[in-house]
Amino acid sequence: MDIKSEVPVYEIFRAESPIKVDGRLDDPAWQRAPVIELVECSTGKPPRYPTRVRLLYDDEWLYAGFHSRDPDIWGTMKGHDEPIYNEEVVEIFIDPAGTLCAYYELEVSPLNTGFDALILNNAVLCGSPGRGDRFQGFTAWDPSGFKHQVYLKGKLNAHDGKAEFWECEIALRFDELFLSGNVPPKPGDQWRINLYRIDIEGDRLEESAFSPTGLDDFHVPYRFGKIVFR
Numbered sequence: 001m002d003i004k005s006e007v008p009v010y011e012i013f014r015a016e017s018p019i020k021v022d023g024r025l026d027d028p029a030w031q032r033a034p035v036i037e038l039v040e041c042s043t044g045k046p047p048r049y050p051t052r053v054r055l056l057y058d059d060e061w062l063y064a065g066f067h068s069r070d071p072d073i074w075g076t077m078k079g080h081d082e083p084i085y086n087e088e089v090v091e092i093f094i095d096p097a098g099t100l101c102a103y104y105e106l107e108v109s110p111l112n113t114g115f116d117a118l119i120l121n122n123a124v125l126c127g128s129p130g131r132g133d134r135f136q137g138f139t140a141w142d143p144s145g146f147k148h149q150v151y152l153k154g155k156l157n158a159h160d161g162k163a164e165f166w167e168c169e170i171a172l173r174f175d176e177l178f179l180s181g182n183v184p185p186k187p188g189d190q191w192r193i194n195l196y197r198i199d200i201e202g203d204r205l206e207e208s209a210f211s212p213t214g215l216d217d218f219h220v221p222y223r224f225g226k227i228v229f230r
Contacts, residue, residue: 023151096180145173
């Protein structure tokens with residue numbers, strides 16, 4: 001994928017039945033959601049370990065389901081808002097207003113540890129390719145409507161190369177995403193979003209994304225993809 005090309009667009013459909021956030025992507029509603037295959041963040045090439053993501057929504061919640069192939073699933077941090085981005089995680093960046101200056105960052109680790117922050121990033125205003133000179137993250141934004149659960153096929157922290165995958169389900173209540181115009185979104189509404197995964201195996205770091213940024217950095221707002229509500 002040419003990282004200088006137009007950013008990808010994903011059509012997000014309504015869930016036809018309630019989704020139980022239990023970490024398993026076996027609810028029938030997920031079958032309606034198109035699959036996103038994450039690519040290497042800096043190059044757009046296929047990653048060593050694939051990650052598949054599906055998105056859905058209903059009147060109250062935005063849902064994301066991640067399926068991450070991983071022979072070595074690990075994590076150490078158990079406290080909310082610890083810097084789990086230094087370990088293995090899946091992430092969602094959401095810019096409902098499309099300003100590319102203010103967005104939400106949410107992460108979950110294989111230990112089901114959560115991280116959430118409101119990010120201010122003036123990159124597009126100052127012409128920076130990634131983080132602007134007034135980049136700030138506010139972890140005091142702690143949405144009560146942030147539900148997440150994981151499921152592991154394999155042993156956590158075994159480091160024996162025998163694990164298979166881990167799955168993560170995330171639900172975000174729309175009224176927590178107060179930068180958006182319509183709550184809930186209306187059909188035809190468009191948001192800017194990016195989806196990420198960090199996998200670390202020994203000294204090897206692999207970063208994957210929905211919309212590749214061309215940098216070893218996820219905070220590149222002009223490269224956020226688009227979702228269109230249907």
